Amino acid sequence: MKNNYFLFAVCFIAAFAITFAAIYMNSPRTEKLDAEVTVKSDGVLGFAADPGIANFGSVPRGNVGERRIILKNENTFPKTIRFTAQGEIGPWIYFRENNFILAKNETRQVIVNVKVPVDAAYGTHKGEIITSMKRKWL
Numbered sequence: 001m002k003n004n005y006f007l008f009a010v011c012f013i014a015a016f017a018i019t020f021a022a023i024y025m026n027s028p029r030t031e032k033l034d035a036e037v038t039v040k041s042d043g044v045l046g047f048a049a050d051p052g053i054a055n056f057g058s059v060p061r062g063n064v065g066e067r068r069i070i071l072k073n074e075n076t077f078p079k080t081i082r083f084t085a086q087g088e089i090g091p092w093i094y095f096r097e098n099n100f101i102l103a104k105n106e107t108r109q110v111i112v113n114v115k116v117p118v119d120a121a122y123g124t125h126k127g128e129i130i131t132s133m134k135r136k137w138l
Contacts, residue, residue, distance in 0.1 A: 028134040036126045037065055037089055037114050054112060054129055062118040069110045069129075073102040078136040087127025089114060101136055 035054040039061060056065035073079050079102050085093035096111040112129065 028132045030133070031131045033069075033129045033131070034126070035085065035087070035089060035093065035114070035129050036124055037092070037116060038124045039116055039120045039122050041122050056114045059114065059116045061116055061120050063116055065114045065116070067112045067114075069112055069131075070107065071102055071110060071131075072107040073104055075135075076104050078103050080134045080136050082132045082134075083110070083112075084130045084132070085127055086130065089125045089127035092116060092120075092125075093127065093129065102133075 033052075033054050035056070037056040038058045040058050054067045054069070056067060059065040071081060080099070081102050082099045083095045085091075092114050094113055094115070096113070097108075100108075102108060
């Protein structure tokens with residue numbers, strides 16, 4: 001009888017550990033990248049080369065700014081990539097490619113655009129680009 005309880009306890013602990021590991025390994029990893037655009041009244045389009053930020057520079061009202069994000073999957077398995085944007089300029093941002101599979105050892109460049117509304121207030125507007133990366137199970 002004691003052996004049955006011991007065997008049950010071992011099986012229960014093993015099942016719990018396997019379930020926890022599967023949930024942990026399948027949870028998405030996210031990274032946030034600050035984003036900003038400056039709307040000026042002079043109508044001049046400008047650019048910015050700030051590292052670590054998606055700075056679209058100066059974009060006149062009703063126009064589009066563009067940045068490129070380079071992704072590299074250095075893992076031995078494919079990943080599902082999904083972009084979202086939030087903050088003040090979240091609704092202004094769109095991605096030419098989204099919700100795709102990045103194969104193992106693949107590098108891909110993704111174009112990100114910000115379309116400034118014609119009625120946007122002048123000044124600097126901020127937000128975030130969120131990249132969600134999840135292991136793709138075959």
